[in-house]
Amino acid sequence: xxxxxxxxxxxxxxxxxxxxxxxxxxxxxxxxxxxxxxxxxxxxxxxxxxxxxxxxxxxxxxxxxxxxxxxxxxxxxxxxxxxxxxxxxxxxxxxxxxxxxxxxxxxxxxxxxxxxxxxxxxxxxxxxxxxxxxxxxxxxxxxxxxxxxxxxxxxxxxxxxxxxxxxxxxxxxxxxxxxxxxxxxxxx
Numbered sequence: 001x002x003x004x005x006x007x008x009x010x011x012x013x014x015x016x017x018x019x020x021x022x023x024x025x026x027x028x029x030x031x032x033x034x035x036x037x038x039x040x041x042x043x044x045x046x047x048x049x050x051x052x053x054x055x056x057x058x059x060x061x062x063x064x065x066x067x068x069x070x071x072x073x074x075x076x077x078x079x080x081x082x083x084x085x086x087x088x089x090x091x092x093x094x095x096x097x098x099x100x101x102x103x104x105x106x107x108x109x110x111x112x113x114x115x116x117x118x119x120x121x122x123x124x125x126x127x128x129x130x131x132x133x134x135x136x137x138x139x140x141x142x143x144x145x146x147x148x149x150x151x152x153x154x155x156x157x158x159x160x161x162x163x164x165x166x167x168x169x170x171x172x173x174x175x176x177x178x179x180x181x182x183x184x185x186x187x188x
Contacts, residue, residue, distance in 0.1 A: 114151035142176030
């Protein structure tokens, strides 16, 4: 004896197949559409520079920001009293453990995917010329409703302790849910 299937079961299956086809990949995420590119950026130390000089960086908008204007940033650059150059995630400046930094022991080009763990989210990270690090952004809401982290990699190009300036290159993956840190459209 066969039992008829309710019509809504077929609709549910059809909806699931349509959603899977819309994602277009095995990640279950919508296809990536933002191209990963490398940019060069300068920040000025939080202490000892004019208030108008940007000391922080927001991965989601790919912009330098002033800490007197907004708290929407992922890391701050500073030089402490001992002359150490530091990157500070939000937790290190009292804004909650949202963003994080993970120093890498490899070259900028060799970092192709953001790690899933090991990040410093509440302490300053010491940097120097040549330091490579992965940045995990503050949580961000994607257009499809998920709340995820965005990832970027940086390489310190120069630290000018007299001008109190940090020059670095950065590549950010702005595709929600993706962790690939190579130029081009990410696939994972």
